Amino acid sequence: MEGATGVDRPQSTPNARIGNVDALRGMALLLILLVNISFLSSGYPFHLVHDPGDDGFDRTMIAVVELLFAMKAYLLFSFLFGYSFTLQLESAVRQRVEFGQRFRRRLSGLFVLGVLHAVLLFYGDILATYAVLGMVLLAARRLEPRAALTAAAWIVGGVAFLIGLAAVLGTVLVPDEAIAVEAGARSTAALQSGIGDVIVEHLRSLPAMLGGLLVQGPLALSAFLVGLAAGKRRMLADVASHAVLLRRIELVGYPVGLSGAALFAVGGGTSNMTGLMVSVITAPFLAAAYASTALRLFQQRPRIANALAPAGRMALTNYLGQSFACLVIFTGVGFGLAGRTPPAQTILIALAIYTTQVAVSAWWMRRFRYGPAEWLLRAWTNRELPTMRLTATSPSKARG
Template identity: 50%
Template sequence: MQPPLDTNTKSASTAGRSRLTDLDALRGFALLGIAVVNATYFASAFHGTGVADPGVTTTSDRAVSTLITLLFETKFYLLFSFLFGYSFTLQRLSAQRRGTRFTAPFLRRLAALFALGAAHAVLLFTGDILTTYAVLGLVLLAAGGLRVRTVATAACVLLVLTAAFYAGLGALQAAFGPPSTLDAQAVTAHAQHATALLAGDPAQVITARLEELPDTAALLLLFQAPCALAMFLLGLAAGKRDLLARPISASALRRVQLIGFPVGLAGAGLYTHATTHGTGTPGETFALAVDVLTAPALAAAYAATLLRLIHSRYGRRIAGALAPAGRMALSNYLTQSAVLAVVFTGYGFAAIGRLAPATVLALVLALYALQLSASARWMRTHAYGPLEWLLRAATHLTLPPWRAAAERTPV
């Protein structure tokens, strides 16, 4: 017979469940932003090229596209990256409690993530984030033993250096380059070629994805990876401080909102204007530098807003809606790509270039609502999402429980 829990043990258990629920809800929320952004790339091969999309013709089309760029692009993958770094600390702590090794299982986890990401990039979506996470996870593992101040400083320095790189590149463009490096005719021809392939048979879809890989890999290496790594490190620092072990004070969250929204939206506005109207110009490169520094502020403001809602009067209902989706984020992330691929490529309806931005957004919102509902039903009876179960099996080289248990540990 188990002895009764004392007050401290009960508090620790409650705090642990609260921390996991907050993390899961934030992760579930981030899934929405990632789906909204990724859908724009599925829906049109012209998105992000700087050339006018022939499918965006009305004022409402342009308004929706602008709002997505302003409020979603380059923001939600940062939140997801922060949570990845935070969860790393929970996984390591869980291994310590069990008295098991951590490094070898974590390396197997990264290898499995890389394999899933590679398949995702080739078959469904070249903008895959899993391969990047798998590679950067090696850095996270190496940094795991560093002090909190060292890790946080390294993250800030990395963001500043990345911004300085783009600012310097913009200065060189302004001083020695042409007014714009955008070849509209070549970009249009390339987008039309990609559209034709993506609307073709499955072999043509895969060919299109393979052709996109070099350009996408360069973008990930030069822009997304440094920012994701910085957020990994900030998440690691926050996890070491056990930031979410108990509710953060409302005053602290308000300060994050008061700083993050003005700074983040100002940078997002500059980024939106430059990437829409100044592609290939020094102005766009300078805007990327600003975005590197300000997008984390907006992501933090989003997170602070959600945390305030979670710990408000209706917080249990909000967390209950989001947390199950966050608990099976990997399954939901890849399911989003699979559904969007069926809708927009030759795997299914080949609707690429044929749906207005508002229709695409409505489709994503409907898909997300279905995922929230399906995730809640699944997690009531299962210990892990389907792909989370496979990932955990590869990590620990054992078959984890399939059905839900009373308590759970971080995956």
Template identity: 70%
Template sequence: MNVTRIGRPADGNPQPAPGDTVVRITVVDALRGSALLLILLVNIAFFSSGYDFHLVDDPTHGTVDRLVAGAVELLFAMKAYLLFAFLFGYSFTLQLDSAARRGVAFRPAFLRRLSGLFVLGVLHAVLLFHGDILTTYALLGLALLAARQMAPRTALVVAAGIIGGIAVVVGIAAVLGATLVPDEATAVSAGARSTLALGGGPGDVVLEHLRSMPAMIGGLAVQGPLAFAAFLVGLAAGRHRFLASVPAHADLLRRIERVGYPIGLAGAVVFAVGGGTANLTGLMVSIVTAPFLAAAYAATLLRLFTRRPRVADVFAPAGRMALTNYLTQSLVCVLVFSGVGWGLVGRTSPAQTLVIALVVFAVQVAASSWWLRRFRYGPVEWALRAWTNRDRRRD
């Protein structure tokens, strides 16, 4: 399969080269690279401390630490993965079109791709990060495959229905007095045990990941449907080739910002001040409002990338190697924080943890650019492509 870098005229619209079967749209890759950064800013907290997984604050953190952690929760928690899921749905439409142009059966290859993602996700969850999303994407991909003929308007209506339905269920649970942290003292004690386990050797880290699995799977009762809703929004946008002609949608993007930021930030404040994911009322508000803020982020980034193509060029290589970079982020965090490597778990403040995240991503941006000047695919992308297409060529 011939995948080449596309050209870009002065207006920012991507132009496919003759003979391309899959066209790299720079803004799509740049947006995906940006989403990788936001995901890392959220996920790294689960590597640096065992308390976040149990939905309680580290008791050693002071006021400033809690403000920094709260700012990350306010701005990025429950928003970053929605942006990434939207791009999964959008890219799905590009894959469909590519298969149609080449006259090949899409379903068998896509099912192989999903099986490859699932295996990678299981290994990732057990060895590196119990908050893996790849297994969820692989399973939800089956539903997306079934919905591939859905009309754009229907996809948006179904997505809104899913979001509303989950919010109602969580709201009812809140009214009935349900809580995700029934005993804070017990949760703090569990957080201390998790932090100690993550600071151990490889066996301790893997056992901690396995112990965490039931709770993580339970969390997918909310995250999974919301991710699928974002898939459907991406499917609808892909049907209209929205990201292939971003300047043509400038007015719509500005409207998304004008609506998305006030609603999204207001909901984010309620979510963060109310205790984040641990508080069902705040969670219900975030379920409804987080998609608005994620959409506003996407609109702002897309406008930035079309006005400043060089900024897009910086982020795009990381997005082209998104799978490699996602897994590498976890590997690096394990080496930095767990006892497998430097053992910094429980020893860095939230601010220091964020600095580490930014450094990791900056290195990934540079490494991705270097790699793609020499190879067409990232290493994990190549392996998944070889499995999907039954083609081991390295071109």
């Protein structure tokens, strides 16, 4: 299949389908960076407290990011993982190759990349989690769309119920704010140090991150299943024919999602169990509304989709690249700015990183078939070295 250049062609073509998937991935890269950069630039968010130096404006900026993107960005990525799974399955059928073994190799490679990412670059890695949950997705591949959606709803409801029960029982995630602030200061100082201290801080943070996956993991799986259902319905292959459904998703998703997000942000984000429960229920609505709006925009303004698609085609490389850029900017490995950039400035840094990635991705994909990380993962998956450089006569290949 051809890549992003097909977005402005009729929406029934395979090219357009891949273009929509990649453009959505390109957009999701920005959303995930806006959420992650607060954890990459300071040690306080990990401990669920504010930096004591933050003023009212700073906290407002943090609340805006919590409101609009926290617990939504990774759901969009997860949806695309599930949708892309159906494209890989179709590709295996066309090529008459055994899918399960190849996909398991892909997941093993993703897991290794995720572990290295968590230790060296960012403890908040999601790749290893995707690799584990991918095994569940593989087992669920024969589910009909309705069954997949029903399972996703039960998962979300179950997670929300457990969090609500914990809230009723008086569970508190930050029992002593003063101690948490001190821990945040120590984590920030570790990030400002050299690579050894940074790695030790990442390792020290991993157990708590694994605890957080008790919520994030099941929700990611639910989004996988929604993506599986959408892929089986080929929703992104013919977006125009689903225009009415997309508008309905927006009409429901924005009021429900934003209302829940407001309660989540005002209540203190992930530190408040009740707000977290509400967000678990409502975040999928807002993530779906974002995706619907983006897809409709891509049909009306195909140049936007064309601009974002190259970044989405090498999303793995860009995801890892974001963490590496932040390692250089914020830790003692590079400029050591951890804890020294206010939230508004941090957001501007995120926008600068993303803009650079969009430009570099467009340049790269005009010359190469895959991003560097995608090439490596593909080589491991297929047990052969793929051709990297494009030739004058070979079209760019891209798979979801």
